[in-house]
Amino acid sequence: MKKKILLIVPAITLFLSQSVTVFAVTEAEVEAVGKETAAGNVFIWFLCAIAFLKISQKIDSFMSSLGINVGHTGGSMMAELMIAARGLTSVKSISGGSFFKGGSFRSGNSSSSASFMAGGLSGVVGKQFTQNAVSAMTGQASNPISRRAFESSLKKGGDFANSVTGAVAQGNINYTGSMTGPQAAQALSSYLGQTGISDAPSYSDVEIGGGRIMGTETSVSYPNGTSFGMYNADQYMAPEGNYETVTASDNTTWYKQYAADSVDRTPYMTSEGKIAYHENIVQKLPAMPKRKDRV
Numbered sequence: 001m002k003k004k005i006l007l008i009v010p011a012i013t014l015f016l017s018q019s020v021t022v023f024a025v026t027e028a029e030v031e032a033v034g035k036e037t038a039a040g041n042v043f044i045w046f047l048c049a050i051a052f053l054k055i056s057q058k059i060d061s062f063m064s065s066l067g068i069n070v071g072h073t074g075g076s077m078m079a080e081l082m083i084a085a086r087g088l089t090s091v092k093s094i095s096g097g098s099f100f101k102g103g104s105f106r107s108g109n110s111s112s113s114a115s116f117m118a119g120g121l122s123g124v125v126g127k128q129f130t131q132n133a134v135s136a137m138t139g140q141a142s143n144p145i146s147r148r149a150f151e152s153s154l155k156k157g158g159d160f161a162n163s164v165t166g167a168v169a170q171g172n173i174n175y176t177g178s179m180t181g182p183q184a185a186q187a188l189s190s191y192l193g194q195t196g197i198s199d200a201p202s203y204s205d206v207e208i209g210g211g212r213i214m215g216t217e218t219s220v221s222y223p224n225g226t227s228f229g230m231y232n233a234d235q236y237m238a239p240e241g242n243y244e245t246v247t248a249s250d251n252t253t254w255y256k257q258y259a260a261d262s263v264d265r266t267p268y269m270t271s272e273g274k275i276a277y278h279e280n281i282v283q284k285l286p287a288m289p290k291r292k293d294r295v
Contacts (some may be wrong), residue, residue, distance in 0.1 A: 130167060132145075132146040133146035133147070133164045134164055134167050134168055134171070136150070137150055137164060137168065137183070137187075138178060138209070139177065140177050154183075154186060156195070157189075157193070157195030157196065158190075159249075161187065161190055162190055162248075162249040162250060164187075165188070166191065166248065166249075166252065168208050168209055169191070169208045169212075169213055170234075170235070170252065171209065172210065173209040173210030177209060178207055178208060178210065179206075179209060180206065181206075184207065184208050184215075185202070185215065187206075187208065188203050188206050188213060188215065189201075189202075189203065190249070191248050191249055191250075192246065192249070193248075193249050199220060200219075201217045201218060202218045202219070203217055203218075204216045204218070204225070211235035211236060211291070212229065212230065212232070212236075213229070214227075214230075215227070215228060222258070226283060227259040227283065228257065228258050228285075229285050229288065230254045230257075231255045231256075231257075231289055232252060232254055233245070233252070233253040233254060233255060234252070234292075235291060236255065236289045236290070236292060237289045237290045237291075237292060237295065238289065239286060239287075239288075240287065240289070241257065241260070241286045242260070243255050243256060244257075255289065257285060257286055260283065260286065261281050262282055262283070262284040264279070264280045264284075265277040265278070265279050266278040266279075266280075
């Protein structure tokens with residue numbers, strides 16, 4: 001009996017604290033929709049609030065895996081209630097509206113609601129957080145929390161950092177942008193599963209985005225460094241010439257080519273008035289393969 005009381009009292013507290021708009025329903029509105037409908041709407045809202053008590057614990061676990069300190073939600077029922085209330089506010093802001101307006105349940109388009117909640121609440125939070133990190137790492141937005149989570153995951157070659165790198169690498173560069181600089185080089189090492197490997201290649205001048213990864217690789221095979229190009233197999237045709245196939249941490253397949261010796265010919269006029277050429281051996285990447293959506 002004591003346990004039931006401890007469970008019911010906090011639940012009622014949450015219900016009362018979050019029900020301002022629900023209790024603002026007028027008698028005319030109740031008569032318009034019917035007493036059964038109005039009561040049903042309140043009951044649905046109450047069930048949603050209770051569901052957040054359990055889901056909030058999973059959200060905390062997800063945030064902890066990203067390296068972000070969070071409060072422990074398993075200590076007391078009141079703590080869970082407070083986090084549930086905060087979760088309700090977050091979901092309302094994400095969905096662009098509120099659960100209730102004038103005391104009635106507001107239902108939107110069924111297909112958009114289904115897509116929004118695809119994968120459950122944790123899936124929604126995860127996708128939104130990943131998108132925020134993508135925007136932060138491509139310089140399209142300033143999001144210190146997402147950047148910190150990315151950097152924390154990147155240090156250990158974590159799945160979150162790799163998912164962000166994969167999203168940038170395979171995204172439309174006109175919308176997603178690109179990742180460049182020293183952090184892009186570190187992200188590439190992680191994306192290829194080379195973090196912590198002693199004899200792994202090092203990268204520089206890396207640019208990731210638009211289905212391509214370009215840069216310079218220094219390794220045992222190329223001690224002086226050489227240019228390389230990687231092209232996503234789902235977006236590009238197989239390149240001409242020599243290439244190798246690389247599988248990234250997200251199981252995507254990439255064609256990889258290195259710069260090869262090529263003759264660079266520079267024309268000049270001889271003393272006899274004839275055209276001749278200075279020829280030099282230079283390293284050049286082969287021509288970029290064709291995109292599948294443009295063939």
